[in-house]
Amino acid sequence: MTILRTNQIVKSFDGVTVLHDISVGFEAGTVTSIIGPSGSGKSTFLRTLNQLEEIESGSVFFYDEDITKKASDLNHLRTKIGMVFQSFHLFNNMSVLENCTIGQIKVLKRTPIEAKEHALLYLKKVGMAAFANRNASQLSGGQKQRVAIARMLSMDPDILLFDEPTSSLDPEMVGEVLDVMKQIMNEDLTCIVVTHEMDFAKEVSDRILFMDQGRIALDGSVEEVFNDANNVRIAQFLHRMR
Amino acid sequence: MNVLAGIPQDFLGGTFYILRENYPLYIEGVKYTLLIATLGTLFGLLLSLFLTALRIQETSNKDGLKERFIKRFFVMISSSYVEFFRGTPMMVQAMIFFYGFARMGLRMPIIIAGLVVVSLNTAAYLTEVLRAGINGIDKGQMEAARAIGLSRAKALRYVIFPQALKNMLPAIGNELVVNIKDTAVLSVIGVSELFYMGKSVAGTYYRYTEAFVLVALVYLVIVIIMTRLLSFIVKKVNHKEVHLPMSQSIPIEVN
Numbered sequence: 001m002t003i004l005r006t007n008q009i010v011k012s013f014d015g016v017t018v019l020h021d022i023s024v025g026f027e028a029g030t031v032t033s034i035i036g037p038s039g040s041g042k043s044t045f046l047r048t049l050n051q052l053e054e055i056e057s058g059s060v061f062f063y064d065e066d067i068t069k070k071a072s073d074l075n076h077l078r079t080k081i082g083m084v085f086q087s088f089h090l091f092n093n094m095s096v097l098e099n100c101t102i103g104q105i106k107v108l109k110r111t112p113i114e115a116k117e118h119a120l121l122y123l124k125k126v127g128m129a130a131f132a133n134r135n136a137s138q139l140s141g142g143q144k145q146r147v148a149i150a151r152m153l154s155m156d157p158d159i160l161l162f163d164e165p166t167s168s169l170d171p172e173m174v175g176e177v178l179d180v181m182k183q184i185m186n187e188d189l190t191c192i193v194v195t196h197e198m199d200f201a202k203e204v205s206d207r208i209l210f211m212d213q214g215r216i217a218l219d220g221s222v223e224e225v226f227n228d229a230n231n232v233r234i235a236q237f238l239h240r241m242r
Numbered sequence: 243m244n245v246l247a248g249i250p251q252d253f254l255g256g257t258f259y260i261l262r263e264n265y266p267l268y269i270e271g272v273k274y275t276l277l278i279a280t281l282g283t284l285f286g287l288l289l290s291l292f293l294t295a296l297r298i299q300e301t302s303n304k305d306g307l308k309e310r311f312i313k314r315f316f317v318m319i320s321s322s323y324v325e326f327f328r329g330t331p332m333m334v335q336a337m338i339f340f341y342g343f344a345r346m347g348l349r350m351p352i353i354i355a356g357l358v359v360v361s362l363n364t365a366a367y368l369t370e371v372l373r374a375g376i377n378g379i380d381k382g383q384m385e386a387a388r389a390i391g392l393s394r395a396k397a398l399r400y401v402i403f404p405q406a407l408k409n410m411l412p413a414i415g416n417e418l419v420v421n422i423k424d425t426a427v428l429s430v431i432g433v434s435e436l437f438y439m440g441k442s443v444a445g446t447y448y449r450y451t452e453a454f455v456l457v458a459l460v461y462l463v464i465v466i467i468m469t470r471l472l473s474f475i476v477k478k479v480n481h482k483e484v485h486l487p488m489s490q491s492i493p494i495e496v497n
Contacts, residue, residue, distance in 0.1 A: 054303045070304045079391035089386035093404040103390035155390055
């Protein structure tokens with residue numbers, strides 16, 4: 001079953017088109033990694049999927065609903081499409097626990113007790129339950145990102161978007177975040193990951209999208225994309241990443 | 243009885259005499275000054291939250307002509323408000339407000355008129371401060387809030403405003419101190435605050451210097467106490483956040 005699908009989406013900034021007619025679908029229970037050079041439109045594309053970036057033309061379908069339509073309840077839909085950011089963006093005015101309960105209480109209308117129990121479940125899963133009452137600013141980068149993952153999971157989304165989740169981390173913290181992500185991905189959740197971690201992408205992905213200059217240049221399994229000797233761009237890209 | 247008969251002619255003697263004979267009036271003045279300044283700052287702050295929410299509208303591709311017009315209109319109301327109140331002296335506003343309403347048959351108690359003028363004025367200044375405070379907050383905070391499904395209004399209420407308010411605490415304190423001094427201009431409409439009381443005492447004895455030196459000293463004492471109190475509060479609020487030393491979170495390239 002296709003959870004999320006784009007149909008000919010176009011996005012530009014100040015007259016420069018950064019996404020050209022992208023049409024692609026994401027199946028339930030699969031992990032898709034989006035790779036490609038900087039400026040190829042990977043993050044912008046990911047952000048159009050939950051409409052943090054509005055598009056000029058085309059559509060984004062969540063199941064059968066076009067979420068770019070004015071009538072769509074975007075706030076409700078966003079609870080179903082979770083997102084983790086490169087720079088974590090934990091709410092600085094809240095504790096770790098509050099970060100994970102605010103959305104549940106204010107959007108999903110769960111009671112504070114329900115929300116807390118649910119949040120602690122996921123904080124435990126990412127190994128951050130002991131830090132529940134700490135302020136977000138007291139955590140290391142890796143810890144922040146793990147809390148951000150717990151915050152996303154607490155909303156029980158149908159699909160998870162990761163926007164370069166390890167790019168802002170010290171090298172020694174990358175591993176702890178990737179481990180948590182691998183654990184999630186083993187649970188049959190649907191994930192789309194924009195990443196520069198090639199080994200990670202190879203290990204966890206069912207499918208790789210290689211983006212180049214605002215287009216999906218290659219779309220296939222790990223073997224198909226990484227071993228495509230005919231494609232000069234991916235060969236160059238992978239060579240540079242080594 | 244001639245009130246001028248008992249007052250010593252020298253400066254110090256005159257000052258102490260005025261203080262001894264009239265301290266209840268000064269205390270009464272301080273009461274009104276503090277009441278109007280603190281309530282005015284508080285109400286102004288609440289109004290500034292509303293005005294800022296109107297001011298920082300974001301247009302979306304999905305907005306129709308009607309939504310765009312309404313948003314523009316809100317922005318215009320908020321910015322015109324700020325322009326007007328920052329662009330005219332509070333003394334003039336007080337005159338227009340008090341006598342304007344009186345002319346329309348609405349005679350409100352002087353103290354209420356004074357309080358309203360200070361609140362409206364404070365709101366204009368704090369709207370600008372709050373807007374700057376919000377601009378200073380990482381854009382990612384709003385994005386993360388929207389990404390978990392919070393509406394724009396809820397994101398402002400629960401994520402953005404609390405952080406902006408914390409950052410602007412020193413500016414709110416400043417505004418309170420400014421208000422304590424600026425309530426003096428309300429004497430033009432007859433609010434019996436500290437300056438008004440000083441004027442009436444000075445008029446009684448024809449001793450302006452002595453009466454106003456006392457007024458100045460009282461203002462100074464209030465402001466010093468208030469400033470210390472505010473910086474204590476600011477320190478207390480910021481103290482909660484312990485920044486542990488940590489390495490840079492963005493990898494540094496090493497050759």
